Amino acid sequence: MNKNFSKDALASKIERQDLSPVLETESSTKGTSYAEMFNPAALPLPRLPWLIQALTDLEEESEFKAPLVVALLPILGALATNIRFDYYDGEEHSLSFMTCIQGETSSGKSFVKRYVDLLTIPFLEEEDRLGPQTTSISALCQKMQITCGKHLFTFYPELAVLVQHSKRGSWANLNQFFCLAFDNSIYSQEMISRQGTWSGTIQLLLNMLATGTPDACKSFFNGNAIEGGMLNRWIVTELPDRFGEPMRRFRPITEDMKYEVGSAVLWLMEQGGQLAFPPLLEAIQTWVNQKGDLAKATASKAVDEFRKRSAVNGFRAGMLCYLLEQYNSTLTEDEIVNFGLWVAEYTFCNHMSLFGSRVDKAASDHQRINGHRVPYMLPMLPKQFTREDVSQLQTKLGNSNADPKQNISYWKQIGCIKEVVKGLRYEKVV
Numbered sequence: 001m002n003k004n005f006s007k008d009a010l011a012s013k014i015e016r017q018d019l020s021p022v023l024e025t026e027s028s029t030k031g032t033s034y035a036e037m038f039n040p041a042a043l044p045l046p047r048l049p050w051l052i053q054a055l056t057d058l059e060e061e062s063e064f065k066a067p068l069v070v071a072l073l074p075i076l077g078a079l080a081t082n083i084r085f086d087y088y089d090g091e092e093h094s095l096s097f098m099t100c101i102q103g104e105t106s107s108g109k110s111f112v113k114r115y116v117d118l119l120t121i122p123f124l125e126e127e128d129r130l131g132p133q134t135t136s137i138s139a140l141c142q143k144m145q146i147t148c149g150k151h152l153f154t155f156y157p158e159l160a161v162l163v164q165h166s167k168r169g170s171w172a173n174l175n176q177f178f179c180l181a182f183d184n185s186i187y188s189q190e191m192i193s194r195q196g197t198w199s200g201t202i203q204l205l206l207n208m209l210a211t212g213t214p215d216a217c218k219s220f221f222n223g224n225a226i227e228g229g230m231l232n233r234w235i236v237t238e239l240p241d242r243f244g245e246p247m248r249r250f251r252p253i254t255e256d257m258k259y260e261v262g263s264a265v266l267w268l269m270e271q272g273g274q275l276a277f278p279p280l281l282e283a284i285q286t287w288v289n290q291k292g293d294l295a296k297a298t299a300s301k302a303v304d305e306f307r308k309r310s311a312v313n314g315f316r317a318g319m320l321c322y323l324l325e326q327y328n329s330t331l332t333e334d335e336i337v338n339f340g341l342w343v344a345e346y347t348f349c350n351h352m353s354l355f356g357s358r359v360d361k362a363a364s365d366h367q368r369i370n371g372h373r374v375p376y377m378l379p380m381l382p383k384q385f386t387r388e389d390v391s392q393l394q395t396k397l398g399n400s401n402a403d404p405k406q407n408i409s410y411w412k413q414i415g416c417i418k419e420v421v422k423g424l425r426y427e428k429v430v
Contacts, residue, residue: 034302038352040066040237046342047335049324051076051264055115058251064111066346067237071112073097073317073343074207075119076324078129078153079265081205082272085319087312088285094184095320096151097313100159100210102217102354103239108248109211116155116209118253123265124153131206133161137177138198141189144205145198151205159212163219175230181206182233226359232309235347236354267327280318283337284311287344297428299378299416302359306351314344378411384420384427 045065048056052072056065077095087093103109124130129147131140131154144152156162180187181204188201212220221231242248291307294300318340325331331339360379377393390404408426411417417426 034356035353038349038356040346040349040353041240043342043346043349045069046338047331048339049321049336050328050330051261051324052321053330054257054261058253059111060249060251063240064108067101067239068112068115070097070099070235070237070343070346071101071209072115072119073235073313073320074099074209075116075153076268076320077316078124078151078207079119079268080271080320080323081129081151081269083275083319083323084273085275085277087315088281092184093312093316093319094151094205095316095323096182096184096205096207097235097316098178098182098208098233099235099237100212100217100220101237101239102212102214104241104243105213107239107242109239110157111248111250112209112211113155113157114250114253118258118261119265120153120155122262123269129153130155131208133157137173138189140206141187141200141202141204142198145200145202147205149203149205151207153207154209156208156210156212158216159210159220160216162210163212163216175225175228177204178206178208178230179228179233180204221355223362226355226362229309231351231355232305235313235343235350237346237350238354264324264327268323271323271326275319275323277319277322277336279333280315280322280337280340283341284315284318284344287311287314287341291348296416299411299414300356300360301363302352302356305359306348306356310344310348310351313347314340314342317343377407378416378428381428384425386425387423 041063043066045056047053048069052069055072056068059065059068073095074097077097080095083095084092101109101112120130127147127150128143129150129152131143131152133154133156140152177187183204185204186201187204190199217236221234221236225231288307288311291303291311295304295307318336321331321336321339325336377390380393381389387404387408390407394402394404394407408417411426412419416429418429419425420427
């Protein structure tokens with residue numbers, strides 16, 4: 001068993017975690033940013049199912065292995081398009097994933113292309129299940145209708161192309177469309193007079209993999225994408241800056257490797273029906289509840305938002321792992337669970353590291369008491385604090401005229417803090 005990410009070890013890790021992350025601001029009292037607090041690079045890889053392990057072994061540099069794992073999810077999920085399973089809320093899910101790899105120009109993010117070519121061109125192209133990179137929602141729906149209930153897979157090697165098309169009139173509802181696709185919702189569109197426009201009702205089954213620069217990602221995952229919930233549904237990871245580094249070396253894909261991978265792919269495409277793996281469901285439910293405790297302890301809107309869909313992605317990834325083990329069993333049941341938990345934690349940490357501050361700062365702009373804006377200061381305070389601590393922090397944040405009692409009263413009201421010494425000292429509630 002991989003001791004690093006067993007269920008008990010992960011639970012213990014979360015319980016011991018310092019629940020005082022702070023916003024990325026120079027006025028921070030702790031000097032700790034979300035990027036430091038939730039560092040995805042600090043998560044060791046779990047044991048991987050055979051097919052994913054074989055592909056990640058082709059990468060010589062360790063920093064590319066974790067991004068490759070999550071990049072493979074939408075491809076493998078599309079191949080196993082006929083698999084279904086129930087989440088703990090009773091809703092039926094499929095292996096739907098949306099992954100974006102962010103990296104500077106010449107960071108090496110195009111490394112995923114050879115895996116796209118290896119896994120999709122010989123197989124999905126034959127079934128006409130490769131989605132175009134530049135198209136309208138109507139065209140996507142029309143192609144999904146042609147595939148007769150199978151997942152469409154689309155690869156965007158330049159996310160900027162998708163950003164440009166999202167600004168056009170026909171892409172006005174793009175954020176909502178991607179949200180519905182992740183949820184495998186039923187989608188209807190009726191056009192009466194416009195020639196060439198699709199009309200009908202389908203289930204949205206769309207898996208996507210994209211790579212883009214930080215600017216492209218910032219434009220794509222903008223305020224509307226955050227507020228509308230689209231960002232939550234994507235797995236977003238960041239490659240390290242390779243400024244001045246030597247050219248990358250790639251291990252070759254041998255003919256034997258192509259044969260072994262091809263056999264596994266054909267097997268995935270033949271699978272169908274309902275799966276169930278209760279240990280994973282139980283572990284994911286525990287994980288998301290623990291993150292709920294973290295949200296309450298830090299009064300962080302970002303933690304609360306990102307934990308839920310991170311859990312969904314982790315559960316789906318765990319079910320994919322469970323399926324792959326039916327083809328070539330190399331993992332124990334605990335290791336299958338650990339893989340799902342790792343994807344959930346990795347997705348969550350990436351979201352917090354890249355977008356947590358934006359979400360919490362936006363939330364603070366909307367939080368008001370008696371008409372006054374109340375900053376999201378609680379994450380920036382120590383475990384125990386005084387009214388004077390709050391007052392000093394307000395001054396650093398440029399809000400020295402506000403009464404700290406208002407913040408303290410509100411935090412007590414919503415159950416985030418308790419009184420340790422009446423009127424003098426308070427403590428965050430885990």
